[in-house]
Amino acid sequence: MSNERIYLSPPHMSGEEIKLIEEVFKSNWIAPLGPMVDRFEDDMVAFTGTGAALATSSATAAIHLALVLCGVKAGDTVLCSSFTFIGSANPVLYLGAEPVFIDSEPETWNMSPDALEKAMVSYSEKGRLPRAVIVVNLYGQSADYGRINEICRRYGVPVIEDAAESLGAEYQGKPSGTLGDYGIFSFNGNKIITTSGGGMLIAGDPEAVKKARYYATQSREPVPWYEHTEVGYNYRMSNILAAVGCAQLQCLGSRLASKRRIAEYYKARLGDVAGVAFIPEASVGISNHWLTVITVDTSISVKNALEIISYMEKQNIEARPVWKPMHLQPVFKDCQYFGHYENVSCCDDLFYRGICLPSGSSLSEQQLDRVCDTLLTCLEL
DSSP: OOOOOBOSSOOOOOSHHHHHHHHHHHHTOOSSOOHHHHHHHHHHHHHHTOSEEEEESOHHHHHHHHHHHTTOOTTOEEEEESSSOGGGTHHHHHTTOEEEEEOBOTTTSSBOHHHHHHHHHHHHHHTOOOSEEEEEOGGGOOOOHHHHHHHHHHHTOOEEEEOTTOTTOEETTEETTSSSSEEEEEOBTTSSSOOBSOEEEEESOHHHHHHHHHHHBTTBOSSSSOOBSSOOOBOBOOHHHHHHHHHHHHTHHHHHHHHHHHHHHHHHHHTTSTTEEEOOOOTTEEOOOSSEEEEEOTTTOSSOHHHHHHHHHHTTBOOEEOOOOGGGSGGGTTSOEEOSSSSOOHHHHHHHHEEEEOOOTTOOHHHHHHHHHHHHHHHHO
């Protein structure tokens, strides 16, 4: 069997990308903006059925813009999912605001509505409601927006849906990214489709996206000279990267099918292994299975998550721990945290037990077998 490296989630190119890039070069639209940016935004609007879209340099930039649209300022509080990548929370600090972290629920691993309710009650009693809530859709699955939106609307707090990992997923028949006031997508190299780096802000309100577009282009006023009355940012996606995105979006359907095939393959091979469990898929939604994630019960398994990851690395297979919760990160050590349970943190437990398995949409059956065989061998040592 080949020992060629198996990566966690590498880019999967269709071949159409280079054709659109050639169009860009032939037209000489090599500037940060151009027709491909407009096309990519229009294609995302059509796919999600939303009002408007803004292609950005990263998903982090898109979150930053959404927070600005929510009116977040220095001294404000923003509630955030704790079980996530730091790019979801850092933009809160950019604005001088305070992130407050919310635990996960065991049903989806996403933000716990119970913990969110606790936080809302606490800050309501203090007389200073949070300015916004950032909800992350983890590993391709939407959070429970039925409950989350009800809570946030009751307190009049806008929801930013960080759908960076969940393009193509659904919640109660609605596309991921359209479930909050603002939706965020990532096109980083490891996502289900990629522009190599980039993001997207979407919203049902075209005027809000128009304002974000203004901020993303250095808040330049529409006059012949460079005039600026507000602080802006250099957050637009390049025309070249947008060309890659246009081609990739055409392949999304097949990528979704591949991701589901991979998840089902792993479950068929590993689903009956003692001590191994898979991230649950909620009955109210459809996951895009961006990454297939397992947990290891160390009361049953002789190996813990880090030992398994280390063993697989020695076999040239890239597996990774799940996200280290934000409230455990040194940079956020002084931030408040609201747990799902009274005395046990759900996302802490997941962090200590979780493993992300190779889930690239181009994985062959032979490669999947190699991953499974390696994992099983490790568990038997």
